[in-house]
């Protein structure tokens with residue numbers, strides 16, 4: 001197998017094919033602290049792309065409650081059992097992953113270490129909803145961070161990985177990564193439904209259609225992206241947790257690009273299970289109220305620093321971060337650049353045209369409780 005460079009591991013690793021990064025790579029950042037598990041994203045995707053026969057059980061976007069929820073059942077626990085504890089070497093900066101990835105832990109004759117979920121694993125997509133990490137009556141109640149008892153919501157779509165396991169495993173070469181934007185797609189004509197992609201993808205984001213007998217997956221709503229517009233699940237997000245854009249490798253990071261700023265410059269947004277080795281391109285701002293070892297297991301060695309950075313925003317010490325987080329949820333256009341002008345955040349689309357401008361502080365207007373002109377009292381005066 002050739003060696004490719006995975007910056008999330010800070011080392012080269014084995015992969016089925018030669019390194020071939022796209023011209024640009026779609027990406028998104030999800031702020032876990034803001035997700036309310038309303039599942040609007042899930043339904044936005046479902047009604048757009050998976051309402052047909054054979055797609056009943058498919059949720060290209062799903063939201064699971066951690067620590068107990070998972071869809072399909074136990075996907076992450078099974079991968080972690082396969083890999084063992086993540087061996088990060090903290091002597092280097094950034095830390096280096098010294099353990100094996102799913103491409104390096106392959107059984108003989110296979111390209112990726114994986115497993116095929118059972119039918120029943122897909123039967124309860126919201127299993128464990130709102131179940132907390134422990135019993136409240138067993139633990140003293142206090143208000144400091146992290147909480148003794150916690151829960152959080154993990155929204156998930158396909159990661160459009162730099163090194164997709166689904167693509168590596170497909171014996172038909174039916175899966176491809178688009179050169180122009182890095183979106184990973186399954187060619188429905190070439191696919192023969194062998195389900196090697198379902199077995200290989202550790203995030204379990206490809207799904208077999210029993211009616212058409214081919215596999216399907218999230219397409220990052222490429223018809224919208226080609227128009228510079230956010231995907232459906234992102235546009236409809238009620239909690240405004242999602243930011244869409246393009247990410248560069250760290251050596252090419254552009255400090256004015258919103259995603260690069262969050263991922264590389266401020267290291268606020270982190271990959272999910274980087275130790276798998278796929279270099280996933282959906283990033284997460286980790287939950288601030290959660291046990292730090294759980295965060296480290298899930299988001300890698302920089303999780304505690306990201307939580308600290310989030311605290312700096314809340315303390316008003318990071319106006320540029322505040323600007324990016326505000327801007328990117330105030331438009332459905334994909335932004336290529338942001339700027340902070342005085343107390344206004346400004347966003348530009350991919351061709352450099354200004355498309356959004358928002359104040360860092362929402363203006364407050366206080367009205368008199370009694371309106372002389374209308375001769376009415378107002379209950380809500382702000």
Ligand code: SF4
Pocket residue numbers: 034035036037038039040041042063153155236237238239240241
């Ligand atoms: S729509 Fe947004 S807030 Fe609601 S569940 Fe999905 S990601 Fe979370």
Ligand code: SF4
Pocket residue numbers: 157158159160161163164165166167184200201202203204205206217278
């Ligand atoms: S998340 Fe899974 S389906 Fe998506 S690109 Fe990565 S390996 Fe493929």
Ligand code: SF4
Pocket residue numbers: 044045046048049060061157158217218219220221231232233234
């Ligand atoms: S990006 Fe589009 S296809 Fe993918 S989960 Fe979201 S709505 Fe579905």
